[in-house]
Amino acid sequence: MKKTTYLLASALLFLASCKTENHEEQTDQAPQPEYCLSEQMKKTTTFTAVAMRPIQEQLVLTGRIEYNQNDLVAFKSLLTGVVDEVKFELGDAVKKGQVLAVVKSTEIQDLTQERRALEGQVVLLKKQLTSKKELLDDGLIAKSEVLETEYELQNASFELEKIKANLNLYRAAGDGMFQILAPKNGYIVQKNIAVGQTITGEDENPLFSISNLKEVWVMVNIYPNELKYVKTGNPVKVKTLTDPDKFYSGKIDKIYNVLDDEEHVLKARIVLENTDLNLLPGLRTDIIVDKDNALGEATAIPNQAIIFENNKSFVVLYIDDCNLKTLRVNPIGKNQEYTYIKENLEPNEKVVTQNALILYEELNK
Incomplete structure (x- = not known):
C-alpha cells in the first residue's frame, strides 16, 4: 500500500513538473508587444540610409x-557734429538710401548761411546786370562795367552751385542738420554711434559698417x-x-x-x-x-546614430514604422562625421540619427 501511494505521488509530481516546464516554455516563446513609431515622434525623428564609404582619416x-x-562698407563722417537721432541697431537689415542717423552740425549751419547769402547776391547781381545792360544801350556806361558785373555773377553762381553740391553731398536736412544714409543694402555689422555723441571727420573708427x-x-x-x-x-x-x-x-x-x-x-x-x-x-x-589615404571601405554610420552603453556601441535600425530594432555594432574607425563598423547592413535598412537614444530605450523596455 505504501509503495502504491509512493508511486502515485511520484507520478503526480512528474505531471506537475511537465506542466510547469511547458508553461515556462510557452512564456519564453510568447510574442513581445510590437512597438510602432507614433506620428508625433516621427515628426522629430530622422533616418539615414547607410552606405559603404572609404575609411577616411x-x-x-x-x-x-x-x-x-x-x-564690407565702413562709414566715416566727413563733418563734425552732435548726433541728434539714430534709427538703427546692430544687426538691423537696411536698404540703400535709408536714413540711419541725423546729426546737428555747425558746419552745415555755416554752409546754409553761405548758400542764403550767395542766393541773395546772385539775385542782386542779376538785377544789376540787367540795369547796366540798359545803361550800356543808352551809352551811359562803359562796356567794361557790364563785363565786370557778368564776371561777378558768374563767380557767385559757381560758388552757390558748389555749396549746394556740398549740402547735397552731406545730405543737409535743414535747421543745421544732415542725414547719414545707408550706402548699400545689407546688415549693420558694426556700430559706433549713439545719440548725443560728438563725431568728427578725424575719428579712426567707422560710425557703422554694412555687409x-x-x-x-x-x-x-x-x-x-x-x-x-x-x-x-x-x-x-x-x-x-x-x-x-x-x-x-x-x-x-x-x-x-x-x-x-x-x-x-x-x-x-x-x-x-x-x-x-x-x-x-x-x-x-x-x-x-x-587626408589622402587608402584604408579600404566599411559601412559608415553617422556619429549621431551611435549609442553607447556598458562600453558597447549600438544603433537603432529602421525598416518601417512598426519594425525597428537595436543592433550592436563593432567600430573599426571614426572621424568627425562617421563611425565605421565591421557589420554589413541590408540595403533597405536605415539608422535613426535623431531621437536614437529615446527609441533605443523604448525598444529595450
Whole structure:
C-alpha cells in the first residue's frame, strides 16, 4: 500500500513538473508587444540610409567666421557734429538710401548761411546786370562795367552751385542738420554711434559698417606641421560650436603664405554661402579636412546614430514604422562625421540619427 501511494505521488509530481516546464516554455516563446513609431515622434525623428564609404582619416583645424572683406562698407563722417537721432541697431537689415542717423552740425549751419547769402547776391547781381545792360544801350556806361558785373555773377553762381553740391553731398536736412544714409543694402555689422555723441571727420573708427552677410569668410588657422595636409582647392566641411551636428561644405579658397605674428599660424580662407544667416561673424568653427589615404571601405554610420552603453556601441535600425530594432555594432574607425563598423547592413535598412537614444530605450523596455 505504501509503495502504491509512493508511486502515485511520484507520478503526480512528474505531471506537475511537465506542466510547469511547458508553461515556462510557452512564456519564453510568447510574442513581445510590437512597438510602432507614433506620428508625433516621427515628426522629430530622422533616418539615414547607410552606405559603404572609404575609411577616411581627417584633420580638424580651428577657425573663425569673419565678414566678407570685399563686401564690407565702413562709414566715416566727413563733418563734425552732435548726433541728434539714430534709427538703427546692430544687426538691423537696411536698404540703400535709408536714413540711419541725423546729426546737428555747425558746419552745415555755416554752409546754409553761405548758400542764403550767395542766393541773395546772385539775385542782386542779376538785377544789376540787367540795369547796366540798359545803361550800356543808352551809352551811359562803359562796356567794361557790364563785363565786370557778368564776371561777378558768374563767380557767385559757381560758388552757390558748389555749396549746394556740398549740402547735397552731406545730405543737409535743414535747421543745421544732415542725414547719414545707408550706402548699400545689407546688415549693420558694426556700430559706433549713439545719440548725443560728438563725431568728427578725424575719428579712426567707422560710425557703422554694412555687409550683406549672404556670403562670409571662414579664416582657418594652420600650424606649420599641418600645412602638408592643406592645399588650395581642398574640399572641407565646416561646423560651428553652436550647431556641431550641422556641416557646411566648402573649399580652401586661398592660403596666406605669411605667418601670423600673434597666433604663430598660417591663415587660409574659405568662402561660404550664408543664405539662412546662421553663420554669424565672430563664431568659432572647426574645419574638417580629409587626408589622402587608402584604408579600404566599411559601412559608415553617422556619429549621431551611435549609442553607447556598458562600453558597447549600438544603433537603432529602421525598416518601417512598426519594425525597428537595436543592433550592436563593432567600430573599426571614426572621424568627425562617421563611425565605421565591421557589420554589413541590408540595403533597405536605415539608422535613426535623431531621437536614437529615446527609441533605443523604448525598444529595450
